[in-house]
Amino acid sequence: xxxxxxxxxxxxxxxxxxxxxxxxxxxxxxxxxxxxxxxxxxxxxxxxxxxxxxxxxxxxxxxxxxxxxxxxxxxxxxxxxxxxxxxxxxxxxxxxxxxxxxxxxxxxxxxxxxxxxxxxxxxxxxxxxxxxxxxxxxxxxxxxxxxxxxxxxxxxxxxxxxxxxxxxxxxxxxxxxxxxxxxxxxxxxxxxxxxxxxxxxxxxxxxxxxxxxxxxxxxxxxxxxxxxxxxx
Numbered sequence: 186x187x188x189x190x191x192x193x194x195x196x197x198x199x200x201x202x203x204x205x206x207x208x209x210x211x212x213x214x215x216x217x218x219x220x221x222x223x224x225x226x227x228x229x230x231x232x233x234x235x236x237x238x239x240x241x242x243x244x245x246x247x248x249x250x251x252x253x254x255x256x257x258x259x260x261x262x263x264x265x266x267x268x269x270x271x272x273x274x275x276x277x278x279x280x281x282x283x284x285x286x287x288x289x290x291x292x293x294x295x296x297x298x299x300x301x302x303x304x305x306x307x308x309x310x311x312x313x314x315x316x317x318x319x320x321x322x323x324x325x326x327x328x329x330x331x332x333x334x335x336x337x338x339x340x341x342x343x344x345x346x347x348x349x350x351x352x353x354x355x356x357x358x359x360x361x362x363x364x365x366x367x368x369x370x371x372x373x374x375x376x377x378x379x380x381x382x383x384x385x386x387x388x389x390x391x392x393x394x395x396x397x398x399x400x401x402x403x404x405x406x407x408x409x410x411x412x413x414x415x416x417x
Contacts, residue, residue, distance in 0.1 A: 187213060188315045189223045192322075194231060199245055206243035209235075221245065226314065226322035228253045253320035256284075258416045259365035263289040263334050264405045265372035268297035276402035277306050277325070280409045281313035287324040291331045295374030303327050331369075331380055335387050340367040344392045345384040346404055348375050356392040356408060362416050368392075368408040373401055 189205050191198060201209060201223075209215045217238050223231045223245070232249035262285055267273045277288060288310075290301055307325050314322050341364045344356060360366065369376075369384060376384075385391065394407045 186222060186318065188230075188318055189221055190226060190311055190315055191223050192226050194223065194225045194229075194247070195227065199233075199247065201243045201245070203241050207240045209243050210238050210240040215243075220248075224315070224320040226311065226320070228255075228321050230320050256416070257363045258412070259286045259340065260284065260409060260412050261287040261289065261338075261340055261365070261367040262370060262405050262409055263291045263367060264370040265291050265293045265296045265401060266298040266301055266328065267373070267401050270298065270302070272400070272402045273298075273301070274306065274309055276405050277309050278313045279406050281310050281319075281323055282317040283406065283409050284317075284319075284413050285323050285409050286321075287326070289326040289334055290328045291334050291369065291371075292328050293331045293372050293380060294377045295372040297372060299328070301328050331376075332383060335369070335384050335389065338367050338387070340365040343367045343369075343384075343387075343389040344408075345369040345376065345381065345389045346371070346394050346408060347381055347391050348398065349391065349393075354390070354392050356394055357411050357415065359390065359392060360412060360415050366412055368405075368412070370401060370405040370408065 189201055189209060191201055215235055215238060217235055219235045221233050223233055230251045231247055233245035233247050236246050237244040310325055311322055342360060346368060394404055399407060
């Protein structure tokens with residue numbers, strides 16, 4: 186199934202934008218009267234019939250609206266941007282496919298990339314949502330200081346993935362199903378002791394993601410996958 190995206194359906198916009206229209210009409214060769222499936226990225230799927238197969242503005246008629254199956258848990262990953270932009274883009278794509286609800290980017294002491302292309306990351310998240318046949322676009326927050334993310338969190342369970350040989354608690358064994366989670370993932374140089382202390386002071390729990398030393402983006406994806414598995 187091909188899934189199209191039109192976030193303004195709730196506001197009465199019943200056509201695909203130029204990029205979606207081109208893919209629908211020129212690439213997939215959809216014609217008038219053909220059925221398509223659309224999401225608004227806000228939790229709903231729509232069945233529609235193509236009314237005008239214009240590759241610049243394909244109009245449609247809605248025939249059915251179905252809510253996405255709601256989850257009883259919420260996953261928020263706060264991760265330090267990697268020096269290589271492609272690696273953090275890969276993380277966003279795969280985390281959305283696995284099922285993340287919110288991604289924040291934390292500026293830490295050892296963060297090597299002080300800026301991000303917000304629009305590109307949001308576009309990647311939308312594409313991954315469509316690819317994995319989901320109906321909700323995760324929140325993609327802009328780069329924020331580590332301390333601000335730590336102090337403003339409101340998730341029920343909060344963890345900091347810290348590379349520590351004396352750290353016995355694996356994330357898989359300490360999370361409770363059916364909850365909201367925030368997991369902090371540090372830069373390649375890891376969190377500083379001051380950052381670790383700040384997180385612990387604000388109710389975060391230090392956890393391990395396994396015995397292997399993981400790259401930043403791999404650690405973020407591992408945390409996302411573990412949280413989804415425990416809630417399956």
